[in-house]
Amino acid sequence: MKRFIKQYKFTIIAVILVLIGILMPGDDVPSVGIPNLDKVVHCGMFGFVTLCFYWDYSRATHKMPRFVLSLAILILFAGSTEIMQMYVPGRSCDYRDLIADTIGILLAKGVARTTIIQYKNKKVNITHSISNYNNVRFEYTLEGGTAAPQNISWTSSV
Numbered sequence: 001m002k003r004f005i006k007q008y009k010f011t012i013i014a015v016i017l018v019l020i021g022i023l024m025p026g027d028d029v030p031s032v033g034i035p036n037l038d039k040v041v042h043c044g045m046f047g048f049v050t051l052c053f054y055w056d057y058s059r060a061t062h063k064m065p066r067f068v069l070s071l072a073i074l075i076l077f078a079g080s081t082e083i084m085q086m087y088v089p090g091r092s093c094d095y096r097d098l099i100a101d102t103i104g105i106l107l108a109k110g111v112a113r114t115t116i117i118q119y120k121n122k123k124v125n126i127t128h129s130i131s132n133y134n135n136v137r138f139e140y141t142l143e144g145g146t147a148a149p150q151n152i153s154w155t156s157s158v
Contacts, residue, residue, distance in 0.1 A: 007060040014052040015077070018045045022081045026090020042097050043104035046078055050105045054112035064116060067109070074105045 005012065022045075053074070057065045078101035085091040 008053075008056045010052040011049065011056045014049045018049055018081070021045060022091075023084060023088055025088055029090075039096060039100040042100040043107070045104065046074065046101040047104035047108035049077070050074055050108035051112055054109070054116065058116050064113060067113075071105065071109065075102055078102065078105065 021041075053070065054065065057070075075098075078098055081101075082093045082095075082098050085097075086093045
């Protein structure tokens, strides 16, 4: 359990923040007077959760989450928050909020996938020297993406 919490800490924090915001009684939510601003807020909140999930998952597993499975889990979470709102004074369950949540999830998934793919395809060259071992110097270079080096070369000198 500690490992899960450590690996998904940003996702857990994002979920808690979304639950606090969504389950706040309607009288406590500030009114700005801009029509449909709540839809933009819903889109942003669930986009934030999605970005945090993609960040945590890709760091923990070194791969991308399955698109359909992660989409289903995130939409189920969004739907459950809408159902929870039925029981909060001054709040209601609105299918338009769920649509805004889904749009935020899809937009964030696109941004996250594009960003992670570009990051993983970035070339990395690392040269490291180890010396002071019986006057022998070892040097190695790693070349390739961040997932796995494509070329490793060793040199040694006396």
